[in-house]
Amino acid sequence: MPSPRRVSIGIAGLGRIGQRHARTLLAIPQANLVAAFTPAPHELVWARENLEPLGVTVYDDYDKMLEQEGLECVFVATVTAVHAEQVLKGIAKGKHVFTEKPISTKEDVSQSVVDAAAKKPELKVMCGFMRRFDSSYAELKAKLDDGLIGKPVVYYGQTGDKRDPSGFFVQYAQFSGGIFVDCTIHDIDLALWYLGENNVVKSISAVGTCAIEPALAEHNDVDNAVGIVEFYSGQMASFYVTRMMAAGQEDQTWLVGTEGKMSVNLEPRINHLKIHDKYGVRSLEPQTFFDRFAASFATEFAAYLDTIINDTPVPIPFKGAVHAVKIACALQEAVNTGVKILYDENEVRTN
Amino acid sequence: MPSPRRVSIGIAGLGRIGQRHARTLLAIPQANLVAAFTPAPHELVWARENLEPLGVTVYDDYDKMLEQEGLECVFVATVTAVHAEQVLKGIAKGKHVFTEKPISTKEDVSQSVVDAAAKKPELKVMCGFMRRFDSSYAELKAKLDDGLIGKPVVYYGQTGDKRDPSGFFVQYAQFSGGIFVDCTIHDIDLALWYLGENNVVKSISAVGTCAIEPALAEHNDVDNAVGIVEFYSGQMASFYVTRMMAAGQEDQTWLVGTEGKMSVNLEPRINHLKIHDKYGVRSLEPQTFFDRFAASFATEFAAYLDTIINDTPVPIPFKGAVHAVKIACALQEAVNTGVKILYDENEVRTN
């Protein structure tokens, strides 16, 4: 049923994803968007035109936004490099904080943010992994928990971005932490969710290549990579990540259990339309992750805000976000060094 | 971008669909739900519990709701038998009116409502055919207009309700106007939209049967029927309607043109999940029309309210709703009499 009240929110960051998040927040009943911050002049122009008329106060200083009277919650949607700092500041000011993934591209920095949040258990702090709120992934989880496919054994996760001929992602690569940290982190989060969040990693291997953008090599990055994570439980996860998809955004997952298999999006399509013409029988794909996950973001934000309204636990435990970053960083390192990374049974690295 | 203002709305009818519509209106930025009417005591209870706390005034008298200060618009979601009267009253009071389909189960009554609306062109009056706002049907229309499949020739439309073992639809049949008027009207609206809204009907044939509910015969209704509508343009439409689907709601459409074909939902599924187990490889279907079209209702309401806010034409011309009712009634009659119904080139009946 309808929400009993709206949470007063300030959003930090009004780039591609920030503007999307602002629009989403304006359209869900649990949210009252009252403030927005961005350091970027052209984004400020956009905010003054589009947000101010709706009663949103616009800031070019994050600290000032935090001072706004009545502000309860911050949504951090800035570049990854400043996530950690902004989350810490929000916590320090006693705000609930939702942050885009990843907390940081470094495991230790991520851990320090989680530690800070742990000291203020009254605050709802969550790192956004919107796939968990997508109806397909969520139904997979529900059916898995019902025992439909027995014990899960092998996870496969693929994040496939449509090729962006502008080369935007090359410049982005210097800050992103690499393709595994930037993209596969969603698959890692799902793998942990499905295989068991307390799983201990035994080994990590990965290889990658620059098939379309040699310039990525300068940032120790690649445009196609595959990796394997082995757990002490005997379970395993296999990942593929690429920036080279031709038809659209192709994020695919399957999970094989002892009694069955479930898959998500092995037949990609944006809607129920099929075209039968000289090219064959064809579906069109979503072109961006937002085409694919717009509804998931809204569901995620509503679920998160409900925890503030009702003072219930956040749906994604915050500490898990550190584990995902740790694994992503190790996959990236494995690509760059060619070394298979090993861990002991406490998941302490041994090589 | 976000809506510049919210339209003050009263909803009439709080049954199954009315409650859904109320929730949808509470969650879209263009709407300000300020009033609700229902004559049913248990629905009043629901409204007092769920809507009043959110600032919605609850009425057991439709006329009184129309008097509410500041009310701009009425959403009619009552039983079909009172649609026409309530729409007329709303128009008389100078309100914008959105009505659930059909306007009436009679062609002449429907026409009188359209005539009344035509006299107040400043009011936005629309009959809801939410499928036009579904992303799949809408994309089919856009690609058709782009010429992707040449000239459209044959339309197929199927409305397949999941079998409801409660037999609810048997009692409902005495008011519904029959299965073609109740269900196929959506397919008729799509057929006219795709084949051309000015198409003139040449003949109508149909047959039907009571395969699971013999009691429907008492209300001159059936639970399965097929029909053909032939147009003077040489185009044709084929319909199948059933209340006997086992897997879920299965609404399917295809359109064959001189250069290609497009289809919607020939592979029904509620999301991107597939289960691979002892039953095979399977998708789950939406269980109700609401599972399938929840997002379309929201899109439709937003598009309709935007026309009030911006004073632009409604997206579905109101007079078309009469044509759909006329065709639906003739299909129903053709089932009941066994006669093929014929029309002259002005669509005046000749037998």
Added chain:
Amino acid sequence: MPSPRRVSIGIAGLGRIGQRHARTLLAIPQANLVAAFTPAPHELVWARENLEPLGVTVYDDYDKMLEQEGLECVFVATVTAVHAEQVLKGIAKGKHVFTEKPISTKEDVSQSVVDAAAKKPELKVMCGFMRRFDSSYAELKAKLDDGLIGKPVVYYGQTGDKRDPSGFFVQYAQFSGGIFVDCTIHDIDLALWYLGENNVVKSISAVGTCAIEPALAEHNDVDNAVGIVEFYSGQMASFYVTRMMAAGQEDQTWLVGTEGKMSVNLEPRINHLKIHDKYGVRSLEPQTFFDRFAASFATEFAAYLDTIINDTPVPIPFKGAVHAVKIACALQEAVNTGVKILYDENEVRTN
């Protein structure tokens, strides 16, 4: 297991389908192709080059082929106009006869052939409806007989030929009996097989148009048509037939029963390959009925020849082929006259 012996066969007709059938017969263990007849000079050239070296005697006179020493069986694959005469001659000479569908484009002629066969029960005479031997249609039948979907109520059958820009089918139309007799007869056969072979027709309606080939009208034919057959059992069949498919051969069927639905080929594709490129995610379709049904012909021939080898009943009762012709002719007439055709409970026509 392998066949214990090979049946000596003569084939009549070496056109498009006849050559295919000859190749199929050369490749199945039950067949020994010993003779071939065609009246067409260029087909005789083909036969002398391709069949004679393999020990097949080639004839330009059907009667002479029938005299060949040791000949046991004739496969009639000539033009429809001579099917009946050649089957009758084969029966008169005591040969087993397999004939391509339809026996004739006329119901009475078809009946006379069935009557002649009935007088020689020791001969295996069968009209080919290869779809019954396709693994998908056959499995549908098996599961239907197992009760998987309860009592069958509504059949939908579509034969969609890929558009042939050569216009071959226009000339062909003068002999074919019309699109329902030429193409839909397969769907009619399936409808009777699934709904019950003893079903009595109550009414037949149909409409059609010449969307791409106006010249068809000269032969009382159309290139797109839809029709409905109503049975006294309360069951019904809906047909769509077209020569205008853009992507390939698209023969689709579904059957709705009281407890479920089964469909065949709603997602057409020639194999398991999918292409993900700028056109979307796409499958390719079979381009001709032979691409779709090559394996079914081989299965059909083997099953038919096994009945000769083992002296068992033919898998498709011969008299049923007359019923299919009767219904097909009535659908064609309904298109041409615009009249709904009615029958009494003995399936005697009443209008």
Added chain:
Amino acid sequence: MPSPRRVSIGIAGLGRIGQRHARTLLAIPQANLVAAFTPAPHELVWARENLEPLGVTVYDDYDKMLEQEGLECVFVATVTAVHAEQVLKGIAKGKHVFTEKPISTKEDVSQSVVDAAAKKPELKVMCGFMRRFDSSYAELKAKLDDGLIGKPVVYYGQTGDKRDPSGFFVQYAQFSGGIFVDCTIHDIDLALWYLGENNVVKSISAVGTCAIEPALAEHNDVDNAVGIVEFYSGQMASFYVTRMMAAGQEDQTWLVGTEGKMSVNLEPRINHLKIHDKYGVRSLEPQTFFDRFAASFATEFAAYLDTIINDTPVPIPFKGAVHAVKIACALQEAVNTGVKILYDENEVRTN
């Protein structure tokens, strides 16, 4: 067109696959099955009942079969452990030899067989990888060669056997060489075919587990494994292999290129039937590799025998089979040791 002559063939091995191969050979026009060998008493019984009546001489001594007058060709379908010896003997006797994969579970033994064949270039010697003759995999290759998806970069191959509750595969594991050698070898062959047969391996990593059959560990085997092969070209292949599929045989492949992607069998189904019932909308899967590939075996045998008849090169160069064995053995070793295996640019192992 029909084959101009039949090759006289002896088959070695009449187990599960051998009996299938015998039947296939009896049904293709290029083959004349004249001899069969098996050392197993119950298989001899089967052969005397089923093959002898058709003119096939049955042997319990392989060497004696090789002496049969007029024998031109041997099909080796025995257990893997004797493949190499029987192929060598066939070559020594001047017979054309088709052998089931793998030549051997050891790279050096495989190489010795290839070397022996190389000395008799007049003999057609081929190792069977029937997937290359499957219409889907073959069309992928044709479209790849046409440049449809640009340069291939990443291959994914999965062999998923349906879970066999009899545990047959546990006993089989002591001879099979392990799951990568037994099953993944088909995927390795495809990967080399698609990515380039002269590709040089840079590294191999793999992990595996015994999820359903702990007893496999005794034979250094697993029932689920994933592996990565990295090539010096920058290309890579990712494999998944399992004996735990619930729905059926699920062999899936995709290939991502710089301009597009192609996939095979991501939507598994045995035919075109769909069932819509209380379990959802579902397809049934092939239950065994033979259900999936029966037609491919026939196509493969015909293509191979054509090379004998026409003295043309065999379609799969024999030496490639050694490379596939080498990679399969390394994947298996990587699972067992946990070590990432490295190669220099001549593909000589460096660790």
